[in-house]
Amino acid sequence: MRLERKLKEEIDKRGISNEKLTRQLIAFVKGTPTLELDRIATINDGIKIIDSIDRSKLMNIYNIKQQDLVIYKFTPASGLASRMFKGLSEFYITKINNAMSQYFFNNLHKFPFYKDIIIEFNKVYPKIKKLDNLTNKLSFLNFILSKEHLNYQNTPKGLIRFHQYDIDNKSALEEQIDESVHYCVSKDQTVNIHFTVSPLFIDKFKESVKDYLETNYDNSNINFNITFSIQKTSTDTIAVNYDNTPFKDDNGNYVFRAGGHGALIENLNDLDADVVFIKNIDNVSHQNHMEETIKYKQILGGKLLLLQEKIHEFLKQIKEKSADLNLQEIRFFLIENFFINLTDENCNEEYLFNLLNRPIRVCGMIKNQGDAGGGPFWVMKNCTESTLQIIEGAQIDKTNKEQLDILYQSTHFNPVDIVCSIRDFEGNKFDLTQFVDHDAVFVTDKSVGGKPVKGLELPGLWNGGMSDWLTVFVEVPIETFNPVKTVTDLLSPMHQA
Numbered sequence: 001m002r003l004e005r006k007l008k009e010e011i012d013k014r015g016i017s018n019e020k021l022t023r024q025l026i027a028f029v030k031g032t033p034t035l036e037l038d039r040i041a042t043i044n045d046g047i048k049i050i051d052s053i054d055r056s057k058l059m060n061i062y063n064i065k066q067q068d069l070v071i072y073k074f075t076p077a078s079g080l081a082s083r084m085f086k087g088l089s090e091f092y093i094t095k096i097n098n099a100m101s102q103y104f105f106n107n108l109h110k111f112p113f114y115k116d117i118i119i120e121f122n123k124v125y126p127k128i129k130k131l132d133n134l135t136n137k138l139s140f141l142n143f144i145l146s147k148e149h150l151n152y153q154n155t156p157k158g159l160i161r162f163h164q165y166d167i168d169n170k171s172a173l174e175e176q177i178d179e180s181v182h183y184c185v186s187k188d189q190t191v192n193i194h195f196t197v198s199p200l201f202i203d204k205f206k207e208s209v210k211d212y213l214e215t216n217y218d219n220s221n222i223n224f225n226i227t228f229s230i231q232k233t234s235t236d237t238i239a240v241n242y243d244n245t246p247f248k249d250d251n252g253n254y255v256f257r258a259g260g261h262g263a264l265i266e267n268l269n270d271l272d273a274d275v276v277f278i279k280n281i282d283n284v285s286h287q288n289h290m291e292e293t294i295k296y297k298q299i300l301g302g303k304l305l306l307l308q309e310k311i312h313e314f315l316k317q318i319k320e321k322s323a324d325l326n327l328q329e330i331r332f333f334l335i336e337n338f339f340i341n342l343t344d345e346n347c348n349e350e351y352l353f354n355l356l357n358r359p360i361r362v363c364g365m366i367k368n369q370g371d372a373g374g375g376p377f378w379v380m381k382n383c384t385e386s387t388l389q390i391i392e393g394a395q396i397d398k399t400n401k402e403q404l405d406i407l408y409q410s411t412h413f414n415p416v417d418i419v420c421s422i423r424d425f426e427g428n429k430f431d432l433t434q435f436v437d438h439d440a441v442f443v444t445d446k447s448v449g450g451k452p453v454k455g456l457e458l459p460g461l462w463n464g465g466m467s468d469w470l471t472v473f474v475e476v477p478i479e480t481f482n483p484v485k486t487v488t489d490l491l492s493p494m495h496q497a
Helices: 004-012 017-028 054-070 086-094 099-106 112-123 132-144 172-180 202-217 260-269 290-318 326-337 349-356 401-408 488-490
Strands: 037-040 046-049 072-077 161-163 190-196 223-229 275-278 360-367 374-379 385-391 416-420 444-450 451-457 470-475
Touching: 004 017, 017 451, 037 385, 037 401, 046 374, 054 290, 072 172, 086 099, 086 488, 099 172, 099 326, 099 488, 112 132, 161 172, 161 385, 172 190, 172 202, 190 260, 202 223, 275 290, 290 326, 290 349, 290 360, 290 416, 290 470, 326 349, 326 470, 385 470
Parallel strands: 046 470, 072 190, 072 275, 190 223, 360 470
Antiparallel strands: 037 374, 275 416, 360 416, 374 385, 444 451
C-alpha cells in the first residue's frame, strides 16, 4: 500500500511496519470479529478443582523449586483512578447526591487516605470544621479531585492509598511489593517485579518504590529487582474516520492511540524468566486477609511446575526418539490435564510435539458473582475443534440468541490470576508474539478533539494475546479476588483491618 509521506514518517518514527498498518486498516473495515462459543467451561469440563491433599502437594512442589528459578511478578499498572472516583466526580459536577457520594461521606473516616489528607485539607480550608453541608463536601471533593490539589482522578490507581495500618497506610503499589515477598522469592533471594506504567508517571513510580524499599526493606536479606516499562509505540494503532480512512486532527496530523492491554504481550515477551505471575495492580487485600491469596499463588505455581516438568519430559522423548516414548501416555495426560481429546489421526509424534511445545498458563477462575468482564469458555476453532479461552462479552455476536445463552450461562469469571511458563523444554525463551490470535482485535468508538473516530485495541493480553497457549483453568476462592473498581470498594472487609 502506497502511503502519504507524512503518514509513512509517522509510522517509521513509531516503529510500525507498512504491513502492520495495513492489517490495522483492514481490521477497521472488518469490524470487531466475533467468536463462536461451543459451550461454557465448567468444573470437570475445562475447569479443575484441586482437593486439599493435592493443594498441599502443589504448595510443597512450588516452595521447594522456587529458589532455583527466576520468578517474576508482572503487574499492569498504567490505569488512572478516574473510574475509581467517577461517582464522586459526577456529584461534584451535578451537585446532586448519588449513592456513592452518600456512602463515601458517611464513612469518610474509614478510608485509608483520610488521615493522610485531612491535615493538608485543613491547611487549604482552615474555616471548614465539618463536612456537614453541600458547600463543604464540594470543597473537600475539589481538594482530592482537582488538578490544583491532590488530583486523585488523574493519579495512577497504583499510587492511591488502599489500606490503613497503625504506623503507615499503604498504596496498591506497596501492597503488591509486600505480597510478592511471600511467593516470589526466587534465585539468589531475589524478588523480581515488573510494572507496566504510563510514561507520564514512570518517574513517580520509581521514586515511590525507592522510598518504600529504603524505609521497609533496607536491612532485609531479600534483593529487590523492580523494573518498569511502558507500552511500546510500535504497538500503537491508528485512529480512523467512520469511512475507515486515516483520521487527521485540526493540525493535519495523523492520530495514533495506545493499543490497549493486549500490547503488553510485547513487554511480557521481554522478561527473562522461568515463571511469571500476572495480576492487576488493584487486586490486593489488606495484609490481615492475605493468607488465601498467598496460598493459592503457591498452588497455581506448583500446578504449573508439575505440568511443565511432564511436558518437557515428553518433548525431549519425542525429539530424541526415546524408547520410553509412549504416545498413549501423552494422550491420557492431555485429556486429564487439558481436556484435549485427540483423534487417532492426531496422535502422532509431529502433531503432539507442535501441540506441547508452547507457553503454558494456569489461570485461577472464581465463581461468577455477576462481575463485569471475561470468563472461561470452549471456543470453536476452524469449525472442527474447540479450545479453552478467556472471552470478553464484546467478542460475542449479540444478535445470536444461542451465543448469548451460552455467554449468560457462564459459571466462572476471570479475575486475572495467572501463572505462566514462557521457556521451552530446552530452556529457550518462547517468542510470545507467535502465539497470538492477531485477528482478535476490538474496534471501539472514540473521540479526538470532540470529533468521533474509530479506535482499535489489540487482542487482549489474556484473551487473543494468549490464544494459542496451553491453558489450564483452576477454581480459586473468591477471597483471592479483591479489585478496587470504585473508591467505596475500599470499605469492603478484605480491604479493612
